[in-house]
Amino acid sequence: MGTRIGRITATESMPSTIDEFYFWTKTDVLLSPFDVVRVDHIAGSKTFGIVQEISHITDAPGFLTNYISNDFGDCHAAENTLRVGMNYVKCTVIYNDRNIDIPVHNNSNVELANQFEIEDALGFSSVKDRNPINCGYLEMYGGMKDEEKIRIPVPISRDFLIGPEGAHLNISGISGLAAKTSYAMFLLKSIQDKLIAEDTKDTAFIFMNVKGRDLLAIDQEASDQQFKSESDKERTKAEYSELGLPFTPFKNVTYYYPHWEDDKAMSYITEDTLQDQIGRGIAKRFKYECKYDVEHLDLFFSNIDDPNQTMDAILNEVLTSNEFTSNTIWKDLLIAIEKRTRPSATNDKTIPIVSWRKFYRLLKKQIDLNGMFANRADNKHNECRLETEIMNIQANDVFVIDIAKQDENMQSFVFGHVMRIAQRLRLGEYDQILSAGPQNIPKRIVVFVDELNKYASRDLPKSAPILQQLLDVAERGRSLGLILFAAEQFKSAIHDRVSGNCATHAYGRTNSTEVAKPDYKYLPASHRTIMTRLQQGEYIISNPTLRTPLRIKFPKPVYYQHK
């Protein structure tokens, strides 16, 4: 029997239902939203509820009563008796151990649950046989006595996180406080660790580095400076141990930087670090060659509104007309396109010259500015083509592709290109040309990208190639084995079909304007309010294997973070 904390109160205006119930407690019972409570129910069964809202009431019928009770507004008036008050708690029903659905009865005892009951109630037990991965840990009864406090790892089924049952993860939260990248890395590392431990070779990872040097040292151990103190480090180690995870950074990591010139990269990485990584054989500079990559030029125009599809028509011509396809270097291609910008270039009037000029201007600007559009990738000097690299990705490999220093258009281009190649790989389009054969293609490729709003925004033109690419992945990626882990500041900015197809959602700290939007309506009001108060390292997570959204914490990153 647990600590008894109150009794059910069912009234005419606030009845118990199959979905929710209320109970009263003393005002000094320090419950919190997301705590699980156990209620005695009929037939010896137990119903479990998760705390949603806690209200405090007194017998004062109105504000005026309290005003008068202070000598008609004397802020210093004393009282001899504390006004009779209590807390009443609104709970959502999550489980009955005998599958009894009828509402709990008035005056039934309400108690704190023990660890095993909480695991059962939240559905953790059912995950045990379905490739569990700990997505963090939850803490319950934080306001209670030490012996009553509970801390449990939260397992979610890998099958529902990266397929085949469900797929895609969306992480939202405001910059900095939400620690979105850290949480995504924590989950991804958990998956990699688990797969390596199980010797399961079916999943590869591609991370897009979009901010500074965030992900450019994930193969390195965390420095002592990343922890507040030695004890903080030890505590973090203990947390990893509690979650069954090694205190080690990512394994099998390769970094890909956009080529700039000579042996330089267009990146925030320092020259020394780059050379060090190249020296260790874990970094390459990638290039785009005209003869292979010209077909992806459509991705340049992701953010261009093209209502008459003239850009599309031009692209089509560039990719099909012999006038253009015979060019094998970007410079020649640009010359060929430039010819079309002249008034007497062709008798074809279907595409206006002004459109050709616009196309040429946009393309030339990007190609001229970016050193990665080159004639040839020299493998002997650690240069590569991303397509070649990705089509040869192996299980448990982690590719980090740095696009942080590029402008938004180029970031869209590279990300779209990566997604396209990964999709083609999973579709078997490279089976015939893979030297190692198709059997080594990972069954799943998990792609992580931050700032998803740049690529799957609701405001993007419907015809934007990058959006179409992501919609395709969101809707068919699960069966295809292409899994998207994405993060953004405001989930409401993301296209409904992208966010709606994510099986797992992680909500970090956000603001009240955001939670007022319809995307959050399905969550209880208390959860929405809590989202505006979450601490760094705290998330509300929802996954099909969990019976209810849970408030979880996760430990600090275990890999090196550049400051």
Place this chain on the structure above:
Amino acid sequence: MIRDSILKVISEETGGDIYSTGRYCIDDFSDAQMRARNVSSRKINFKKRGETRNTTEYVNLKPAAEQLSTENESFFSYFLDGSRHVYKIADVGYDSTVYPIVAGQIGVGFCARENKVMSAGKCVMKNYIVLPAAADKDGRSKDPFKKLLSRVQDYCAKLPLGICFDEILRYSVGKEEDALTKATALIQDKMIQSELATVKALVEAEEPNDKKYLIKDGSLEYPRQSEKNQNSFSNILNHFKFVVGVSKSFNADLAEMSDKSRASSIIANLPLYSRTPAYRYAPERVGEEFAVWYVRIRETRLTQSPFDGVLKIEKVLWNEEEKRAGLDSDTINTLSASLINERNPCCYGSDTRWANHIYPVYITERYIKSHYLSPQVFTSIF
């Protein structure tokens, strides 16, 4: 035909004819209630001073109250109240005379307060049926309704309400007397007995002292009872050493000074946070002497009548010394100052008597009332 019910049992056992009538709460008839209580309607003669000092003016207790408040000190720890709900259930006819059948619930309980937090003490609930004397056919037995009570209890045991009747009382009325008032008075007496028994039990168990007084809601003027009654007021007088009666409603016009002047103007002009001198009062029907004084806890301009916000305090003079010299004036001042500090919080909005109510007593009232069966349920079990 009468369905199986308590009334049917009464009819069978007493040979009366039951006449169904509207069932209603007699408490609603305040006139009957006041007469039944028979306490507040009597004239009060303040003979002489009731305190040790010869206080003739109002005593300003604001500094004393503020001092107590600063020290976070209160002299009241226990709060006791009693109440009753009386209902006319039906009429019963014996020999062509029709009498009312009355039933009632009484509730007496107390709450305690420690560190400003109220906690439930004990609550005694009892239920009574009151029948006319004519229901007792023989008139010879001391307990004429024994069998009837047993049958009623058996019947009630089958109900899912947990109700049990404790006693069947009988009333006899003269030609000029009102049967309902008489029946109500019987239930009132039971409540008084229960109050006295509760005070006795509380004092013996909790041992109030000069730092932990008991406030009894209402007057302490318990009518004189047989000396054989172990729990009569006079027999347990020493239990009232640390008990004060605090009345929120009183008829100031009935209070008369020794010079035959009315006390009402003294009370009406009582300044805020002050008390009147304590007067000695010895009601004949009680047989004990009291010190009585009034304290104003709320400002007149913020209440509806000059008597709103004034509490009437009674303390029985329980030993020879007090009877001789009166109640210690310092004690009166301390108790009065402590009562002034009871003004917050108040029950404005919940009770029309908020200006005269003190919150712990209000809570005790609520605590007891929460044990009552609703009028609909109580009257329907007959």
